[in-house]
Amino acid sequence: MRNRRGFWLFLLLLLAVGGNAADYQLALPGYHFQFPRDDFSHPSYQTEWWYYTGNLTSSRGQRFGFELTFFRQGVSRQPSASPWYVHDLYMAHFALSDLSGGHYYHAERINRAGPEIAGIDAAQQLVWNGNWEAHLGQRTEQLRAVADNFAVDLSLTSATPVVIQGRDGISLKSAGAGHASHYFSLPRLLTSGTIQLRSETYQVTGTSWMDHEFFTGSMASDESGWDWVGLQFDNHTELMLYRMRHKDGTVDPFSSGSFVDAAGRSTFLTAGDFSMTPDGDFWISPQTHGRYPLRWQIAIPKLGLQFTLTTPLPDQELTSRFGPSYWEGAVNITGQQHSVLHSAPVHGVGYLEMTGYAPGRANSKFP
Numbered sequence: 001m002r003n004r005r006g007f008w009l010f011l012l013l014l015l016a017v018g019g020n021a022a023d024y025q026l027a028l029p030g031y032h033f034q035f036p037r038d039d040f041s042h043p044s045y046q047t048e049w050w051y052y053t054g055n056l057t058s059s060r061g062q063r064f065g066f067e068l069t070f071f072r073q074g075v076s077r078q079p080s081a082s083p084w085y086v087h088d089l090y091m092a093h094f095a096l097s098d099l100s101g102g103h104y105y106h107a108e109r110i111n112r113a114g115p116e117i118a119g120i121d122a123a124q125q126l127v128w129n130g131n132w133e134a135h136l137g138q139r140t141e142q143l144r145a146v147a148d149n150f151a152v153d154l155s156l157t158s159a160t161p162v163v164i165q166g167r168d169g170i171s172l173k174s175a176g177a178g179h180a181s182h183y184f185s186l187p188r189l190l191t192s193g194t195i196q197l198r199s200e201t202y203q204v205t206g207t208s209w210m211d212h213e214f215f216t217g218s219m220a221s222d223e224s225g226w227d228w229v230g231l232q233f234d235n236h237t238e239l240m241l242y243r244m245r246h247k248d249g250t251v252d253p254f255s256s257g258s259f260v261d262a263a264g265r266s267t268f269l270t271a272g273d274f275s276m277t278p279d280g281d282f283w284i285s286p287q288t289h290g291r292y293p294l295r296w297q298i299a300i301p302k303l304g305l306q307f308t309l310t311t312p313l314p315d316q317e318l319t320s321r322f323g324p325s326y327w328e329g330a331v332n333i334t335g336q337q338h339s340v341l342h343s344a345p346v347h348g349v350g351y352l353e354m355t356g357y358a359p360g361r362a363n364s365k366f367p
Contacts, residue, residue, distance in 0.1 A: 021046055023077045024216040026178035031169030033184060035162065039136045039212070040127075041120035042182075043088070046074040046216040050127050050134060052143060052156075053230065053351035054191050054208030055330050062202060064195055065097035065316070065330030065351070066152055067106075068145050070127045070134060072120065083115045090118035091322060092129035096150045097330050098197060099312045104329075105197075107147040110322045139186065141210070143193075154193035156208050158186045160264045165240065165256075167268060171213070172254040173244055174220035179254075181215035187230065187238035187260055207232050209351060222246050225326075225356015227276060229298075229309065231333055233348035236262045239305075241269065241298070243276050245356060259303060274300045283314040285325075290317065290358030292327045298335075307335020307346055317358070325358040 024046040042048055050070045057063050071091040080087070090113065095106035109129055111118040118129040127134045132145040139158035145151060163185045165171045171183040189208040194201055209230040228242040241257035257269040278293030285292070296309040309331045316329025333348040 020076075021217050024074055027170050027180040027182050027215040027218065028177065029168040029170055031182050033162075033164055033169070033182070036122070036125075036136070036138070038182075038184070039125075040122040041072065042214040043074065043077075045182075045214040047218075048072045048214040049212070051211040051213075052134065052208055053328070053330075054154075054156075054189070054206055055232075055349040055351075056154075056191060056195065056204040056206035058195070058202035058204050060202070062101070063099040063312070063330075064202070064204060065095075065099060065313075066154075066195070066208075067093060067095040067318070067328050067351070068132065068134070068143055068152070069093045070129060070132075084112070086112045088113060088119075090129050092118075092132050093318055093320075094132060094145045094147055095316070095318055095328065096152070096195065096197065097313055097316055099330055102313060104313060104316050105147070105150045106318050108318070108320055108322060141189070149198050151196040152193065154191055154204075154208075156189035156191050156210075159188045159190050159236075160186070160238065160260060163187055163238075163240075163258055163260060163266045165258055172256065173218045173226075174223060174252055174254050176220065178216065179218055179220050181213040181218045183211065183213045185212075185230070185240060185258075186210040187240065188232055188236075207349070209238075219244075220252075222248075223252060225354070227296075228353040229276075229296075229331070229350055231309075231331075231348055231350030233333065233346055235337075235346065239300075239350075241274055241276055243271070259300070269300065273302055274298065279308070281310075285315075285317050285319075285327075285358065287319045288317065288325045288358035290325065290327070292317070292354050292357050296352070304338035304343075305335065305346070306338070307333050309333060309350075309352060311352070319358075324355060326353065326355040327357065328353045 025044040052068045073089045091110045135142040141156045143154045165183040170180040191208045192205045224247045231239045238260040243255040244252035255271040259267045279295040281295035299306045317327045319325045331352045
């Protein structure tokens, strides 16, 4: 049965890869976000994801990181009355980093919609894949997911306004029409609930980050992947940066980011506003042989920010059977923020994502 199921999922994956991008809409300038409409599905775009990451601490002091991500990949826009017709392929990733115990757990699944197997329902305010689900409210959300050895049941309340990433309705990834996404974030979600790990249940609190992007073929052919961070500082500010990497090792000048101050005001950052540099500490995956930089120096001169990113757990690579493998893990922030009058230490937590380092399937997180 397992082999038959794997073969069927492989066929579905081939369908997804073969979807005709010309049938879908490009992310172009001038898009106007509307909520709650844009919280949910955008079937005229080929690829879409809802991305949750967070750093949580138990009542007994154990530290955890988590990732729960829902992907939709368009396969066909042809009309069909059959509930089994594959219009979209739904993939989900679920990971738990036991940062105190030094262990990483992850699971993935891929489904077609079928009769209520997976999907996005605006009326129910629900995104789901089997028994993994995100209930989307008016900036109050609920996450539930159960895997073989771990589970989460979390409530998330936004402490900041929604951040529209990029300019003029698009977040550019490279030069040329369509190399962009429509992208918004909830950068500080106050989080509480439970984590189950094997036979133990932990009451946890902390902060989470949510990204929602939708696009059609946003990466350029000369790009190999990206490095992304979503960071939450102890002074109640937030930072998102991504650097798109070319295949020759250079950084795409359309890399960008945003800084959110303590009052919730967002500032757009161009590639020239920041530097994000690996600092000599690498981890080599025993599964994929990918070589991931785990220590980063980040500087934003216009904000007086200079800090180091490190991780308490090197092995946070999500190895996938259905798509690219990538590193997605909890990180710590240590540094300084300088001003004309004084300097102050900065600390915080966040998540670092690195794609395109593992050999095999190229660049993006979804086929």
